[in-house]
Amino acid sequence: MKYIKLLRFDxxxxxxxxxxxxxxxxxxxxITFFDCRVRCVIDNVRYSYGEYLMYIFGGSRxxxxxxxxxxxxxxxxxxxHILILYFTLNYSPSDLSGHGQQTIxxxxxxxxxxxxxxxxxxxxxxAYYAVSWIVLLLLSLIDNADITTTxxxxxxxxxxxxxxxxxxxxxxxxxxxxxxxxxxxxSMGLLQLTLCLIVKPIFAYIISALVCISSSYAQSPxxxxxxxxxxxxxxxxxxxxxxxxxxxxxxxxxxxxxxxxALRFRRYDIxxxxx
Amino acid sequence: xxxxxxxxxxxxxxxxxxxxxxxxxxxxxxxxxxxIGSDYNPGYVERGDNIGDVSxxxxxxxxxxxxxxxxxxxGDVQTLAYTAFFFLFPIGTALPFSWSFYIEQKSGYIxxxxxxxxxxxxxxxxxxxxxxxGALVALVPYIINLLMVSSFIPYYYTWAGYIFYxxxxxxxxxxxxxxxxxxLHMFLFVLLNTLYGGLYSLISYAISFYSxxxxxxxxTPFIGTLAIGYFEELYYSAHxxxxxxxEFDPTRFLHSRSIHFNQNPWVISAITLxxxxxxxxTVWFKGKKYEIY
Numbered sequence: 001m002k003y004i005k006l007l008r009f010d011x012x013x014x015x016x017x018x019x020x021x022x023x024x025x026x027x028x029x030x031i032t033f034f035d036c037r038v039r040c041v042i043d044n045v046r047y048s049y050g051e052y053l054m055y056i057f058g059g060s061r062x063x064x065x066x067x068x069x070x071x072x073x074x075x076x077x078x079x080x081h082i083l084i085l086y087f088t089l090n091y092s093p094s095d096l097s098g099h100g101q102q103t104i105x106x107x108x109x110x111x112x113x114x115x116x117x118x119x120x121x122x123x124x125x126x127a128y129y130a131v132s133w134i135v136l137l138l139l140s141l142i143d144n145a146d147i148t149t150t151x152x153x154x155x156x157x158x159x160x161x162x163x164x165x166x167x168x169x170x171x172x173x174x175x176x177x178x179x180x181x182x183x184x185x186x187s188m189g190l191l192q193l194t195l196c197l198i199v200k201p202i203f204a205y206i207i208s209a210l211v212c213i214s215s216s217y218a219q220s221p222x223x224x225x226x227x228x229x230x231x232x233x234x235x236x237x238x239x240x241x242x243x244x245x246x247x248x249x250x251x252x253x254x255x256x257x258x259x260x261x262a263l264r265f266r267r268y269d270i271x272x273x274x275x
Numbered sequence: 276x277x278x279x280x281x282x283x284x285x286x287x288x289x290x291x292x293x294x295x296x297x298x299x300x301x302x303x304x305x306x307x308x309x310x311i312g313s314d315y316n317p318g319y320v321e322r323g324d325n326i327g328d329v330s331x332x333x334x335x336x337x338x339x340x341x342x343x344x345x346x347x348x349x350g351d352v353q354t355l356a357y358t359a360f361f362f363l364f365p366i367g368t369a370l371p372f373s374w375s376f377y378i379e380q381k382s383g384y385i386x387x388x389x390x391x392x393x394x395x396x397x398x399x400x401x402x403x404x405x406x407x408x409g410a411l412v413a414l415v416p417y418i419i420n421l422l423m424v425s426s427f428i429p430y431y432y433t434w435a436g437y438i439f440y441x442x443x444x445x446x447x448x449x450x451x452x453x454x455x456x457x458x459l460h461m462f463l464f465v466l467l468n469t470l471y472g473g474l475y476s477l478i479s480y481a482i483s484f485y486s487x488x489x490x491x492x493x494x495t496p497f498i499g500t501l502a503i504g505y506f507e508e509l510y511y512s513a514h515x516x517x518x519x520x521x522e523f524d525p526t527r528f529l530h531s532r533s534i535h536f537n538q539n540p541w542v543i544s545a546i547t548l549x550x551x552x553x554x555x556x557t558v559w560f561k562g563k564k565y566e567i568y
Binding site: 031035038039042065066068070071072073075076078079082083086089090201202203205206209210213214217218 | 292296352353355358359362363366370439440442488489490493494497498501502504505508509512513515532534535
């Protein structure tokens with residue numbers, strides 16, 4: 001009951017009252033839609049809903065070290081994840097240094113407060129993704145695009161040289177395009193939330209940013225961002241990342257973060273908490 | 276006042292952390308190049324087939340691509356270390372002292388200072404200290420990197436024939452200097468990076484006049500730079516007829532090589548001017564209006 005009340009409060013304060021950040025995010029998605037639309041006119045192809053999703057959440061092709069080809073940052077992919085992580089960074093630490101202390105004192109349950117914050121983190125990230133999916137869906141409908149999650153053109157132009165494309169033309173990539181990016185951002189958000197109990201939020205954010213950029217640079221099962229890139233999935237290329245392994249890894253990370261945070265928060269000195 | 280501010284900026288945990296963070300990337304980049312350099316034997320190449328005759332000496336055009344001028348942090352276009360260095364450049368340089376004005380307002384420290392000295396002196400000292408702290412965080416990793424790389428990897432004169440490996444194209448800023456005096460080219464880019472280290476720190480400092488949230492102060496320049504990088508790509512994809520494409524993203528034009536597009540001196544000057552105007556304008560106008568009570 002305490003948990004439900006706390007979560008309701010968190011959703012009101014940390015989700016509904018932060019509506020401006022959702023507007024900013026929606027504007028970014030609208031811009032990327034038109035960016036993608038321009039490219040599809042240039043390439044003379046008809047895009048589907050899945051193609052737009054692939055353009056935004058698909059990630060970048062695997063980088064092969066070569067003297068003549070420098071590593072280019074996947075700006076859009078990084079911007080999406082880093083922006084959500086930035087929007088969700090400050091709420092819990094500022095709550096704890098403000099009225100959160102009173103809340104914990106009055107409810108008498110640190111565990112309920114922590115679980116409420118973890119749930120808030122997951123729901124908030126889901127809300128950002130829901131905004132992007134809905135905005136893209138509406139724009140796709142207006143644009144008369146096919147509402148399917150099959151992708152052909154975006155895979156074709158992004159596939160690394162030498163990699164074997166294995167995805168059949170009609171394969172459904174909805175899990176790779178919608179669920180996996182969400183799961184990655186949510187698990188990174190939980191990691192960030194837990195790290196905020198150990199270090200200052202800015203350092204937690206730097207760690208998250210480093211995980212994102214390392215993932216875009218190297219294809220490794222330990223760099224979870226790879227699972228959030230559909231273009232590196234084993235349904236698309238032959239030596240890609242496995243979806244099931246990705247789900248298990250990121251869920252394990254999330255559970256570990258929640259547990260470690262709960263244990264840490266039991267003896268956490270909330271009175272000396274300062275910005 | 277100035278000495279006191281600089282002392283507070285430089286002898287702090289945040290400064291050391293920022294310095295350590297950026298230096299780690301510089302060291303990792305140098306280790307990578309020293310490691311691959313150890314596999315590369317110039318003597319072997321000298322006797323090999325790939326020999327061109329440049330200025331009358333037996334000379335392989337491969338040499339410059341493996342010399343110090345390609346292996347230093349500004350010439351590195353391959354490693355994760357260099358990517359992380361430039362990616363985190365806006366946060367790393369803001370960490371040491373750009374937040375100090377906000378903290379001093381919050382704690383009330385500023386009241387003690389401004390009742391004892393003039394506003395102008397305070398802002399001048401604060402701005403200088405913020406700039407110096409950011410500039411040092413950019414400069415010191417370069418010095419460490421250059422010392423390490425130059426201890427193991429030899430100098431070789433650059434060769435314009437390998438333009439695609441050098442990635443310094445005609446029309447890029449100081450490209451002619453690179454092919455005539457590469458050491459000067461390196462020095463100029465270190466100087467540009469040092470300047471931008473200070474400028475990024477000052478952007479965060481200027482934001483502290485508008486925002487009362489330390490995370491907004493520290494992270495906004497980073498997100499802004501990332502957004503500029505994306506909008507640059509968006510702009511050029513929408514204007515595919517533009518042939519001369521230039522970098523607008525500071526973290527990309529700070530790199531001595533053309534990672535994606537060319538670095539144009541006028542674009543760099545314009546962006547620098549915009550940043551300087553924003554910082555001076557904010558500190559001048561907002562600072563003048565600022566009331567301590």
